[in-house]
Amino acid sequence: MHRGIGVCDGIVISKAFVIKKEEIVFELNSNLTYQEESDRYNQAVEKFIENTLELAAMVEKNAGAEQAMILEGHTIIVQDPEITAGVVSELENSGVTAEAAVTAAFDMFAAIFASMDDELMSERAHDLEDIKTRLIEILTGKISRGIEDIAQECIIIARDMTPSETGRINKDIVKGVVTEVGGITSHMAIMAKAMELPTVLGIENMLSMVKTGDMIAINGGSGEVVINPSKEELARFEKLIEEFNVYKKELEVYKGRESVTLDGFQVEIAANIGGLEDLESVLKNTAEGIGLFRTEFLFMERESLPNEEAQFEVYKQVAESLGDKPVIIRTLDIGGDKDVPYLNIEKEENPFLGYRAIRLCLGDPEMFNIQLRALLRASHYGNIKIMIPMITTVTELRQTKEIIERLKNDLAKEGKAFNKDVDVGIMIETPASSLIADVLAKESDFFSIGTNDLTQYTMAVDRGNEKVQYLYSTFEPAVMRSIYNIIKAGKDAGIMVGMCGEGAGDVNMIPFLLACGLDEFSMSASAVLRARKAICNLSKSEMEKELDKILDMETREEIFNHLQRLAK
Ligand code: PEP
Numbered sequence: 016m017h018r019g020i021g022v023c024d025g026i027v028i029s030k031a032f033v034i035k036k037e038e039i040v041f042e043l044n045s046n047l048t049y050q051e052e053s054d055r056y057n058q059a060v061e062k063f064i065e066n067t068l069e070l071a072a073m074v075e076k077n078a079g080a081e082q083a084m085i086l087e088g089h090t091i092i093v094q095d096p097e098i099t100a101g102v103v104s105e106l107e108n109s110g111v112t113a114e115a116a117v118t119a120a121f122d123m124f125a126a127i128f129a130s131m132d133d134e135l136m137s138e139r140a141h142d143l144e145d146i147k148t149r150l151i152e153i154l155t156g157k158i159s160r161g162i163e164d165i166a167q168e169c170i171i172i173a174r175d176m177t178p179s180e181t182g183r184i185n186k187d188i189v190k191g192v193v194t195e196v197g198g199i200t201s202h203m204a205i206m207a208k209a210m211e212l213p214t215v216l217g218i219e220n221m222l223s224m225v226k227t228g229d230m231i232a233i234n235g236g237s238g239e240v241v242i243n244p245s246k247e248e249l250a251r252f253e254k255l256i257e258e259f260n261v262y263k264k265e266l267e268v269y270k271g272r273e274s275v276t277l278d279g280f281q282v283e284i285a286a287n288i289g290g291l292e293d294l295e296s297v298l299k300n301t302a303e304g305i306g307l308f309r310t311e312f313l314f315m316e317r318e319s320l321p322n323e324e325a326q327f328e329v330y331k332q333v334a335e336s337l338g339d340k341p342v343i344i345r346t347l348d349i350g351g352d353k354d355v356p357y358l359n360i361e362k363e364e365n366p367f368l369g370y371r372a373i374r375l376c377l378g379d380p381e382m383f384n385i386q387l388r389a390l391l392r393a394s395h396y397g398n399i400k401i402m403i404p405m406i407t408t409v410t411e412l413r414q415t416k417e418i419i420e421r422l423k424n425d426l427a428k429e430g431k432a433f434n435k436d437v438d439v440g441i442m443i444e445t446p447a448s449s450l451i452a453d454v455l456a457k458e459s460d461f462f463s464i465g466t467n468d469l470t471q472y473t474m475a476v477d478r479g480n481e482k483v484q485y486l487y488s489t490f491e492p493a494v495m496r497s498i499y500n501i502i503k504a505g506k507d508a509g510i511m512v513g514m515c516g517e518g519a520g521d522v523n524m525i526p527f528l529l530a531c532g533l534d535e536f537s538m539s540a541s542a543v544l545r546a547r548k549a550i551c552n553l554s555k556s557e558m559e560k561e562l563d564k565i566l567d568m569e570t571r572e573e574i575f576n577h578l579q580r581l582a583k
């Protein structure tokens with residue numbers, strides 16, 4: 016049995032699908048004749064078509080006709096006369112290998128497509144990249160398998176996964192994920208939670224212990240992973256699956272209920288989303304609003320910047336789906352572990368301390384204006400509030416608010432509808448903003464505490480680095496005191512204080528947050544009912560009596576054990 020970091024409840028038993036990302040190395044210059052290299056190329060194309068049609072048939076069975084059609088399209092692209100001419104000309108003129116000719120020609124066409132404004136065309140660049148890799152794999156005989164190759168029910172085993180790869184997972188067939196690296200609040204983990212995908216991170220050397228087809232049992236809550244389980248282990252996991260199903264049934268009674276403590280204190284339990292695809296789960300779990308819409312995912316899943324109209328449509332749809340419930344939409348928070356390749360942001364030594372979030376937006380006014388205009392226009396269709404991430408100074412907040420006012424004037428002149436009183440709030444997720452929370456509260460309509468980054472920056476520990484995860488805990492006295500001070504500063508100023516970091520959905524943290532007077536708890540939709548159950552079974556006044564004691568505690572263990580007792 017191996018134990019990693021469990022990030023999303025759920026117990027599954029299935030076959031492993033190992034994804035190894037290896038750079039395929041090949042010779043550039045050929046010692047074969049032109050004809051020989053040309054034959055190699057033609058045979059590779061034939062093999063490609065054969066493989067792809069087989070794969071498409073499998074995909075159609077497991078994932079549907081639409082996914083299969085994309086693959087079938089690849090068999091046409093690979094025979095495109097212009098691309099073929101490009102490869103042939105490389106072979107004729109440069110004396111290179113078929114691998115090098117394919118790379119040169121496909122990269123050239125991909126660059127042309129990528130630069131086109133048309134979304135459909137720029138999507139083609141992605142297809143070309145995919146086809147190129149597969150052709151080279153056939154030519155070199157070295158196969159590296161990716162998410163798109165999955166055609167049967169499985170658990171993905173990978174060294175790591177980016178948020179966009181996670182987003183491409185087909186949940187109908189992928190039952191779970193195990194990785195070697197990654198932290199509990201890495202964005203991959205957050206997406207896995209949103210997708211309700213049982214996931215375990217940080218199991219060292221996993222790739223060397225397991226091969227595709229091995230049986231795997233995982234517990235996404237406790238972080239347990241068993242490779243090729245024995246009969247007894249299988250029976251234990253099957254029992255856990257039954258218990259988990261019973262527990263989920265029990266939570267059903269909290270659907271649609273108000274979130275009120277035993278002594279009558281009402282809070283709001285909202286959900287975090289990354290896109291329209293998360294709305295179904297928000298409604299199903301009866302969240303009382305959206306406490307965080309991470310808009311960067313909208314940018315990450317595309318090949319080019321979404322324009323004002325495209326963004327407006329998405330924000331409007333989210334607002335309308337929630338009716339009059341609050342919808343907090345966060346402006347772009349790119350950087351750190353969230354990359355948007357087409358923005359060509361320079362690589363940095365310390366991306367989490369670098370050009371990210373509001374810093375990047377203020378540095379790219381054109382991109383920021385487009386998003387803010389789309390948000391303002393969408394505010395006409397629901398209860399939208401705008402939230403700014405990674406604030407460290409009051410100047411950043413003032414600059415942003417000035418831009419918003421200017422854009423409101425523009426929209427008014429253009430006769431476009433928007434909510435002129437739209438709330439503008441900020442995330443408090445840096446020690447700097449926590450320390451000046453009283454100053455920021457005077458100019459913010461609300462706060463939302465981002466415990467993921469607040470913990471990372473307060474403890475000086477990279478949230479995605481499993482080697483230092485032992486230091487990463489929101490229950491550390493330093494972080495707890497910071498949270499208390501932020502809530503107090505917000506409450507003293509009379510503004511709403513929420514939390515949208517992972518701390519908000521942690522049932523062991525909830526007694527403390529209730530004692531501090533937190534108004535809104537925002538979490539992945541799958542955690543809403545569990546949190547509502549916790550809140551409905553606690554008394555705020557009883558928790559308040561514990562507050563001084565908790566704030567005086569000296570270690571994380573002391574705090575955690577105490578809160579765990581209160582949460583029971
Ligand atoms: C946070 O930092 O707690 C947060 C909610 O933002 P993100 O996880 O997207 O950085």
Ligand code: MG
Pocket residue numbers: 404444465467468
């Ligand atoms: Mg953050």
